[in-house]
Amino acid sequence: MRRAILVEAGHWCAIPTCRQYPVDVDHIVDWVKVRRHEFDNLIALCPRSIVGLATGLCARHHPTRRLGGSVASVTPSSC
Template identity: 55%
Template structure:
């Protein structure tokens, strides 16, 4: 049986889901291929649900060398869905950086509190309210407002566990 081509809109959706990067969080290489989670030869399935973006190296490690098992690939796919529906691009990149560095404290600039708001709401980061530089606005009518120029966050124990689970490809839904 001749292998069907994956429709362009399905390829695009799979690549967008992974941010045009390898779906494996410890890799995230920018050169990607579309991989079948259930092999096409067995499933004849080119659906979005059966496809994942992997770099050529991870694709080979999954398909040929069997160094990455199918259950892990399924978990990476499931985790992408959760991450993309709950967290912004800044939060997702921050999770990746913190997974690699192991840091527990980070500082973000103006507006950074908004960029990590969902992770704060979920209890993964805590604003330490460290005093720093402020911008003070004073209007002619006596209006005054101070805005912080930076925010210092602590990665909570729950955040450390979430990031560890995310980076290792374990289910992050709980």
């Protein structure tokens, strides 16, 4: 599943204003809340964006996906 997420994102950070690499796979809705690893709840993010989302520096909203790449619906002001 990790490979599929990375391929979908083109091995780049899914935050449109970031586009850094290397990236890792993170949960859109925290794993603690859903307790499952599902494709639709995973996204490729760089370490800076993962920290920004985890610490609240970036606002996390409902996830969206589009064909040809994954895009989290986040406010990228600090990401």
